[in-house]
Amino acid sequence: MKSLLTRRRSDEADQHGREDQQDWDIDSQPDHVGGWSTGAQANTSTVLRWTAWSLLLLGPLLAGAALLSAPTGTTAPAPPAAAAPSAAGSQGSAGFASLFVDAYLRAGEGDQDELAAYYPAASDIRLEGEPDQRTGKELTVVRLRQTDPGIWSVTVAARVTETPRPSASPADTPSAGASQEAGPGERLRYFQVPVATATTKGVGGYVALSMPAEVAAPPRIEAPELLYGPPxxxxxxxxxxxxxxxxxxxxxxxxxxxxxxxxxxxxxxxxxxxxxxxxxxxxxxxxxxxxxxxxxxxxxxxxxxxxxxxxxxxxxxxxxxxxxxxxxxxxxxxxxxxxxxxDGAPAPAPPTAPPASASPTS
Structure with missing residues (x-):
């Protein structure tokens, strides 16, 4: 019996010894992290740290060497110049003003919203009369000039026909002398519209700065001399x-x-x-x-x-x-x-040289 107990204790001791040996064997193995051993990781960290310090210290030295070795005639590229204001908005302003004048001539009571699409403040303007009592046709831009950056003054000509009111007397209708070569019931009239232009996200935009102003007809100039002889x-x-x-x-x-x-x-x-x-x-x-x-x-x-x-x-x-x-x-x-x-147009006569002034005599 005693020998049996002694043998069991001896077996337990051998088992504990093997477990202790197994734990030691596991603990004694090197750790592995992401495929890199802890020793290799430490070495890599050291190399990276020294490399970073080397680049930090050598950076100013390399920059100075590059500056000294550059040719004397080399200059830094100039920043791109700001684009000059474009006059491309003139054509759009002309079309915008023509549409505004057409809507303005047709407008009557209750048409404020139609005019506000061109001139936002028109929503508060008082309009009288029935719509379409006055209409314009053959709308044509006869003058276009830039008054300020992004501001265009557009003069639109239109043959305007007005429907007389039932109570209108003959004295209220346009006279034949004021027809300016227009047909019966028509008058050739001119309206000046100030238009502001701007570009938003690459797209040109337009807005009128006021209601149209009726103005006088542009002056008729004298035709220049042509280089051709008489017919x-x-x-x-x-x-x-x-x-x-x-x-x-x-x-x-x-x-x-x-x-x-x-x-x-x-x-x-x-x-x-x-x-x-x-x-x-x-x-x-x-x-x-x-x-x-x-x-x-x-x-x-x-x-x-x-x-x-x-x-x-x-x-x-x-x-x-x-x-x-x-x-x-x-x-x-x-x-x-x-x-x-x-030829696109008849050729004008070349300018004549001014007569030479007579030299003073002694």
Missing amino acids: RPAVPSDPRTQAVTEFLSAYLTARSGDIDRYLAPGTRITPIVPAPYKGIAVDHLSVEGEQGNEATTSVPADGTRQRLLVHLRATGVDEVRRPLAYALTLTARAGRWEIAEL
Whole structure:
């Protein structure tokens, strides 16, 4: 019995010894963190710490070396210049003012909200009369000027028709002398609108600064002198008459075949399609540098250029002949005149030099 107890105690002691040995073996193994041993982690931390201190200390030294080694002519890039104010808002201001004037002419009692879409303060303005008693047509911008940055003054012309009130007397209606070449019951009137412009998120915006102001018609100026001579009859024997007649027939009536045959090399002019006229008749030519009516039947040397103002009548589908005028530049080639350019406008005469003042005599 005693030996049995002794053997059991010996077995328990051996078991406790193996457990103690197992715990020691586990504790004696190195720790692992994220695949890195604690020893390796400590070494890495040390390396990183020294690397950070090295970069911190060497940074100013490297910057100074780079500054000293830069070429003397090198300068730092200048900051981008601020964009200059654009006048692109002029076209939008013109259209905005035309719409405002159209709504203003039609407005009557209760139309404040329609005008407030252009001029916000219009919601508090008193309006009288029935809507659409006064209407405008052929609204056209005749003057556009910038008064301040972002502010445009737009003058709009309109043919205004007013419906007279039933109780209106003849004295209240516009007189014929004030019609300014307008049709019956119409008056050509002018309205000035101040428009502010701004760009919001890349999109242009507009607003009127006040209600329209009715103003006088713009003054009519004296036409400048042109470089062409006086109109002379378009003689059929004149090679220039033949050239412009054939070209304008192809351009306006499409009856003379391919228009390119009348054009100088390199010139591109597209005829009107569909053709608006049935036929043309050239009446007069105003020729650059010619003051007389001498007949011309020859063509000068190749490369000679000459500008003309052509006066003609074109016959429409209604058999009515209507006057037209074209400024053309001709060039001579191979014994005939060709069209070098369809000018956008008649050319003005060159300015004349002021007469030289007489020198004082001794």
